[in-house]
Amino acid sequence: MYRYDSIDRQVVDERVAQYRDQTRRFLAGELSDDDFRPLRLQNGLYIQRQGPMLRVAIPYGMLSSTQLRRLAAIARTYDRGYGHFTTRQNMQFNHPRLEDVPQILAELAEVEMHAIQTSGNCIRNTTTDQFAGVAPDEHVDPRALAEILRQWSTLHPEFAYLPRKFKIAFNGADVDRAATLVQDIGFWAVRDARGELGLKVIVGGGLGRTPIIGSVIREFLPWQEMLTYTEAVLRVYNLHGRRDNLYKARIKILVKALGPEEFARQVEAEWQHLRGSEATIPEHELARVSAFFADPPYESLSDEDAAYEKAVADSRAFSLWAGRSVHAHKRPGYAAVTLSLKPHGLPPGDASADQMDVVVGLADRYSFGELRVTHEQNLVLADVRKRDLHALWLAAREAGLATPNRGLLTNIICCPGGDFCSLANAKSIPIATAIQEKFDDLDWLHDIGELDLNISGCMNSCGHHHIGHIGILGVDKHGSEWYQVSIGGRQGKDAALGEVIGPSFAATEVPGVIEKLVETYVEHRREGELFVDTAQRIGIAPFKAGIHGVEREIVHA
């Protein structure tokens, strides 16, 4: 993975010094609350219901074991012994003290980490496929481009006060595992007919109050012009994006208002001034950064591993886990492995410091000392020999990291919600845990099959509920918490937005509603058909009918 040189190191060190002084001035009363807010936000520090929340950047989700060990130490020293992995592949600490944050940032800088631009109306952490570099369906490993973009966007002087936050994601594979159609910019790394590397540019996607699938504004951008083109998009947005209404300030609203063709025309006009300039990326820079993402020293192995096959045959529990958690790898004899942060009954995406230390050990022992955070809020060890899978499973299971639910209903993607977030209308974690408890029977869970369930505590949609096969949204009605349920959303290259199935439900009703939706699916499904495909085929009417039943039962109970 990428390692800092003296420039990277100096940037984060200078940032720590700057933020230490800003915090000092705030605590001394020289900076008002209002003036300090945008400064602390650009360093990932929110003031939330339980006090400050600090979001630490994990660029495109890649972590070394050294970095994870430091996150565990920070969780113990400055928080309550755990951290929360987010849908943007970052880590959040929910209870640091404001006055400790400069020191936390200094300790992060020692392991080449920071919290720069993890919040605020600026360019946020770049995300990508958790299987980048190892997926068999990958055409281009997008991590070097993502790193070059990370550096360019870090402390960019012109784009620190945009109309609203700005999110960029990369995909380089057949399957889009980075939700690139619902980003401010989605880049697909592709090769043209001559084998030249380039980017397909998608803008103006997004979730939130106005969910929109992004529009392609350029089919093929030579990779050398990634930064100049991004600069053109951002300059058009910075000058013309709406600033009068928080809910209409994202780039998707500008793209929609102008129309994608007119927006593209303005970007191209701006770009004509920039292409071929000093910001055009030279070959030697791509080569320099790509070298950090070279393959680790893989062994030459046979793809079949007898010990692994035997363990799968012998142990139903192991085979259930392997079926969900072991993923294909480009190298024979290797696999990528999901470590689930979705045990039933605990907050999705949370990891204790002790669990983090276990993962450190597993990564060092089995996966070249590296790991990835997924946008589904799990962890991935990307380079595990098949012969090690059984031993890895035993250790992960002991640490509560082997719930065999990756891709299943209880692998719930969930924002921190009203328990922690001051923006939320409603709690989300208790809804997730109640659903997990309802579906605690593993046989049933596996029979239901692949089902993405996403929960957001408010319209900001951090839980990506619009693209869940089942989406749950917390809404506020006259000061009490209600939940709207939608079905039929999906992520990936055929991303679709879910449709709301009816009235809102009380928290206690939600698990029963989900159960009825699943029963309707089981009743109508064809052999091998997923929930979302059944929903698409039969429409929402049968699901609505099923729900009416549950309402009556609850009302008359």
Next chain:
Amino acid sequence: MRSQLIRGHRVVEDEFAVVSLPEGADPASAPLPEGPVIVPLAVWSARREELLSREHAVGVQLSPTDVPSTLAEDLARLAVVAVHFPKFADGRGYSIAYQFRRRLGYRGELRAVGDVQRDQLYYLSRSGFDAFLIKEGHDAQAALASLHDFNATYQAAADGRLPRFRAAPPAREAAGG
């Protein structure tokens, strides 16, 4: 503490009087004080000849919705171009500054005015501003330090610095940590 001007990395006396145009007022009738003035773009457009015929230096102030190229033909005649920041978090002025420096080739004083405080100075200066009217009640002398918040940079900007990949390569460090 009234507004103080930083120019050339020093706190200096501001010789310019600022002419403001109340909402709905006629640009043709705004009174012009003696001495150097900075006028809104609307006043400049309405009274360009009159302003140029005065003996005093003249500057023009843009709001975030004004279009820089409006002044393309006049830049050599202006002593100051001022860009107004209605709010700290309104970042349009950064792109406006970029356009003056890099698109229109303006070399004169580019002044940030309005809600301008020390923690913006580094970004403002990288975006091409070289003068900063620090908001009333804030200490301009103390703010000078923030012009140097960062020495290391990644990207090209209107201050003329090159992207890291065009600059001399940094010293390699031994892997570790």
